[in-house]
Amino acid sequence: MAALEELRNELDEIDAQIIRLYEQRMKVCGEVADFKIQNGRKVYDRTREQQKLAAAAKQVENPEYKKGVQELFALLMSVSRKLQYQKLSENGVLGKLPFIETDRLDTENVRIVFQGVEGAYSQAAMKQYFGEDVRGYHVHTWREAMEAIEDGAADFAVLPIENSSAGAVNEVYDLLVEFENYIVGETVLPVNHVLAGLPGSKEEQIMKVYSHPQGLMQCEKYLYGHAGMEKISVPNTAVAARTVVEENDPTHAAICSAYAAEVYGLEILRERVNDSSCNSTRFIIVTNQKIFCKEARKISICFELPHQSGSLYQMLSHFIYNDLNMTKIESRPVEDRPWEYRFFVDFEGNLADGAVKNAIRGLREEAKSLKILGNY
Numbered sequence: 001m002a003a004l005e006e007l008r009n010e011l012d013e014i015d016a017q018i019i020r021l022y023e024q025r026m027k028v029c030g031e032v033a034d035f036k037i038q039n040g041r042k043v044y045d046r047t048r049e050q051q052k053l054a055a056a057a058k059q060v061e062n063p064e065y066k067k068g069v070q071e072l073f074a075l076l077m078s079v080s081r082k083l084q085y086q087k088l089s090e091n092g093v094l095g096k097l098p099f100i101e102t103d104r105l106d107t108e109n110v111r112i113v114f115q116g117v118e119g120a121y122s123q124a125a126m127k128q129y130f131g132e133d134v135r136g137y138h139v140h141t142w143r144e145a146m147e148a149i150e151d152g153a154a155d156f157a158v159l160p161i162e163n164s165s166a167g168a169v170n171e172v173y174d175l176l177v178e179f180e181n182y183i184v185g186e187t188v189l190p191v192n193h194v195l196a197g198l199p200g201s202k203e204e205q206i207m208k209v210y211s212h213p214q215g216l217m218q219c220e221k222y223l224y225g226h227a228g229m230e231k232i233s234v235p236n237t238a239v240a241a242r243t244v245v246e247e248n249d250p251t252h253a254a255i256c257s258a259y260a261a262e263v264y265g266l267e268i269l270r271e272r273v274n275d276s277s278c279n280s281t282r283f284i285i286v287t288n289q290k291i292f293c294k295e296a297r298k299i300s301i302c303f304e305l306p307h308q309s310g311s312l313y314q315m316l317s318h319f320i321y322n323d324l325n326m327t328k329i330e331s332r333p334v335e336d337r338p339w340e341y342r343f344f345v346d347f348e349g350n351l352a353d354g355a356v357k358n359a360i361r362g363l364r365e366e367a368k369s370l371k372i373l374g375n376y
């Protein structure tokens with residue numbers, strides 16, 4: 001048997017040939033890009049790539065290597081496309097993004113909509129982002145808030161998108177796809193829930209606890225340790241506080257904010273009932289204009305993928321190749337298409353950056369549908 005040293009020398013020679021061939025291939029791909037720039041052709045040609053993969057597999061003599069060769073070619077073509085997008089970008093033929101750049105958000109004399117009632121966490125998030133004196137009003141559902149923005153009844157909506165312990169707010173993700181509204185800002189609100197009851201009531205007496213499902217989820221450990229408390233979901237934590245007042249029963253309590261307890265005249269029976277001591281919720285600021293600020297640093301997009309092996313991997317390669325830092329990925333089922341998913345990705349960058357344009361161009365050509373949800 002040959003010594004390891006010898007085998008490695010042999011590999012080095014083969015690899016040197018691969019590198020030379022790779023360079024030759026990329027040079028030709030660059031010429032293909034020039035042709036495409038001149039003739040207004042698209043970078044991605046799915047049919048040609050499928051033919052190439054089939055032909056590559058056919059040329060392999062040892063059947064055990066077929067899969068590996070196909071994977072290698074899929075990667076080579078992906079790298080080739082990205083080189084081409086780069087060239088298109090340098091030549092200014094990437095087309096304009098349908099978003100307008102602005103120096104800063106106009107937040108003077110604006111009307112804000114939030115879901116819930118007086119004392120809701122969304123109201124606190126609104127004040128944290130826009131200031132104490134902002135003009136805000138509330139609606140019953142997140143959908144109504146989205147409608148108010150689409151119709152122009154309000155300038156901005158404040159919607160929860162993610163909680164540090166309970167995770168994504170799924171419905172808001174789905175509404176971002178359904179409505180032509182865009183994210184222009186975000187704010188993270190520390191969320192400390194209290195158990196609040198009628199004045200004079202005691203924690204030991206409580207039999208029923210009202211809260212938003214997310215509130216109940218975020219206090220799971222506390223509620224598990226108090227098995228006698230029946231959990232009841234209501235649309236909002238502030239509604240929970242109001243319900244306790246309306247029912248006027250000392251065995252009922254709400255999981256809500258200290259502010260909501262104060263607004264409804266409830267007594268705090270126990271502070272900080274949330275499981276995580278750093279429980280916080282991220283709220284997004286949504287408007288109906290396709291705008292982004294010069295200093296915006298985060299982009300949210302969503303896309304659907306063809307139901308085939310490796311498609312997510314190929315999409316994500318656009319972030320890696322363009323050196324873009326992905327900060328989050330979520331998936332949601334696509335309505336009426338069982339077991340198909342829509343992906344939501346957040347990554348760092350500004351829509352005016354070349355690398356971002358390059359990545360979005362690539363993603364747009366390869367995804368079944370792509371929507372830029374906002375840059376903020």
Ligand SMILES: C=C(O[C@@H]1C=C(C(=O)O)C=C[C@H]1O)C(=O)O
Nearest residue numbers: 032043044045048049077080081
């Ligand atoms: C090079 C081309 O562009 C892309 C890359 C391919 C490749 O690297 O072989 C094939 C098809 C296109 O998606 C081309 O159109 O031929």
